[in-house]
Amino acid sequence: MASSKTVLITGTSSGIGLAAAVAAARAGWRVVATMRDTGRAGALTEAAQAAGVGPLVQVERLDVTDPASVAECLDAVVAQHGRLDAVVNNAGSGVVGTVEQDGMAPVRAAMEVNYFGVVEVTRAALPHLRASKGRVITVTSVGGVVGQPFNEAYCAAKFAVEGFMESLAPVAATVGVHVSVVEPGAVASEFVASQRIDIPALLSAAGPYAPALRAYVERTQKSFAVAQSPAEAAAPIVAALDAEQPPFRIQTTEWARDFAGTKLADLDGAAVQELTGGWLR
Template sequence: MSDKVALLTGTSSGFGMLASLRFLEKGYRVVATMRDLNKKSELLERARGLGCESRLDCMKLDVTSEADIRHAMEQVREKYGRVDVLVNNAGYAVGGAAEEVPMEEWRKLMDTNLFGVIAMTQSVLPLMREQGSGTIINVSSVSGRIGIPGYSPYCTSKFALEGFSESLRHEVSGFGIKTVLICPGAYNTSIWDKGFDHIHVTEASPYRPLLDAVLGYSRRTAESAPDPDEIARKIVWLAGKKSPSLRYTYGKGSLQSMLGKSLLPWRWFERILAVALKKSDTGK
């Protein structure tokens, strides 16, 4: 794998950092990008501990900045001349009732979670087409398949990412390029803490009882969430897979939830979700 190059976004923590380390372990050259390079120290230290630091290249890249993307891709093309894997991982969560989340916050979220993915994909496709190969792995979420009350901005961004990825897969498969969605459920990453900090709600909000229930459910789920390294390993496995499917779902209860939505009458599924939130609200 010494000539294989993996380019990842959002690598200062969570899935991005862990996947970078797993790619290094597999022998890839890793271009680990992040918005703030001051946050690269943990990744560098852990790569050093693995004896892989020489194959790690940390670059500044804000996926909402066309200039950052252009500059990073110029460096990648000059240094490596190829990109074998793109992992679009950068993203964050915003919560609140749809009526109350400011439009500015909706736009900022979509700019990162959706338009940032599209811009990164556009930037690597010419190189992958020249190579006649490549894998694009978009980190989605179960929230891209099941709408969750109180997280409509985040769900909207991930639902859109699912549609983009499905269309993209059809468009680029003829060039030897694979498109894959990985859809984690709840895992123990910093997106939970950041998401809790981005809940838009006031004491007087008519949605306060619902949002309190959602927040309580989310916090309890986060406390028992599994190790995110499971997803990091799956990402690397998918990168090496010859003929991957479009979508892979992981996480406790995730497959059951998606099957429930697909197979149950909508009224039943809606009722199950309402009951789960009510139990969370009462602490039962």
């Protein structure tokens, strides 16, 4: 199985990243599937083999928070394959809480992975993408459009990513590089479980915020009970890889389109405040 198109995808040990890696390989891409801990590659390897695309999926270590790791991985990819045609920024981490109680550490940690990691990978990849007239596709979230209660750090980082990519897109276009962001809503993946959130402990420590947090948790648990699958969320990513002119902003469900649309049409912010405030009552 050979391919002349090479895509590097971050955060592929589970969830959307894993599904995107397998789907891209099935679409004919040679996939460099990266993760911080390659010891967690078993699920991806099994899924790729089951899909009949094992030879097209190459697992490599990449820690988006470590510039040396990013540079080493990208240099090795180009040395081996001769080109890089696309990057999918998918690696990320979530945090639930509020800044008065949690302090600055979770905010800085969320920005490091979800924002600065994306910027670093994109920066390092751009010379190679200029050469191939390639593209950058970044998985953000509807939380990068609509700020959500008890997701201050996560949404701030995703807002930053959206602002960065929206600003970069016309600049990158002048050198032949296409930029898109993909905005999933709730996705039934290991991303949620991997946050290892102890809900009873979180509620117990919430103090005056406990009633609002309890309402938020109950609403969120219901939304993830009917979430789309990682494969469904990954499909628009692969479509954007192959599309001649994909849009800048791509939502993965009709609900996500409606949710993002509420914000984009909400000039004074009242509609969003009414919507998300209702989650806490």
